[in-house]
Amino acid sequence: MNSKKMSAVVSTVRTDGTSERLSAREFARRAHCDERQIRRALARGVLVRGEDGLLDARQLASAWRKPSARESSTRGRTNDRHVAQANALAAALLRRELAAAGLRELELAQKAGKLIELEVVERLFFDAARGWRNAWLNWPARIAPLLAAELGLDPTPVLHLLTEHVHAHCESLGEPHAEQLRED
Template identity: 25%
Template sequence: MGVSLRAYARHRGVSDTAVRKAIKAGRITPEPDGTIDVARADAEWGRNTDRAQQRKPQQKAVPKAALDAVSETLQESGTSTGGTTYMQARTANEVLKAQTSRLKLQQMKRELVDRSKALAHVFRLARAERDAWLSWPARVSAQMAAELDVEPHKMHVTLEAYVRQHLSELADIQPKVE
């Protein structure tokens, strides 16, 4: 007495439909009671199966960028355990969907700021501040010279030199917009 069609299909790693087709095609022969003798069926399967007709298992290559994105997402969510399993990839996909949805909602609520617009705004503000500082010595140098009893032109030139020096030091500061 052998095993059932389904048990033999599990043993072979194929569907029970494939086993039925093999019996119908005469590639394997069942026992008189309809069960399958595993050793005999394996030998018949190997002998009577044309390898050229067999499908080769197709494995799609997963791009390294996709694996890196999954790993990064799993690390951000605190669920990384080393290698990437199918379940971890599904988890990462769901986390990414949730993050995307949250960002879309924040964008609709106008809680997010467009990075390029923010940088342009910071640049305009810095330019306006710089221009205000450059015009400041011309406005106050005469008053300061009168209070300190010094030559107005010399006061203006000195103030302007120090303001320009200070602004050039400030020019090295870059805004961090992340």
């Protein structure tokens, strides 16, 4: 197989997910047509040049050619199916590119330190909540003797009463209710 035929077999999508960019002459060579056909298709708006002035190699697979009189009589109803397939392929490629761009954006945000792992946040929140709970559970033992002295009461019943109310309050705060978890 000679090198001219081999180059037409080469994939048009690079390993990094971007498409190969072609000059009009190379596009015509790979499409096995004349460069004038490419210029006419560009003038009709069927083919589109990128900002760099080159053509996207994925357009090779699109239905950009005008059918000849002989082809149009044989194509008829199948042309609509080919156009629909080409549109579906273009939409799928666009979704893939958008998904890849979204992933790259998330990776950049993570590298910039704008994102935090969910496990880290959960662990920090859990540790903070445990600290708050422990502070509340230890509060009656600290305050009961002081409160009993001010009121002239025995500290033991005051401690039991405060402990009971603090435990009841902590239990009421316990787990979030389903209404609190729902987003508006």
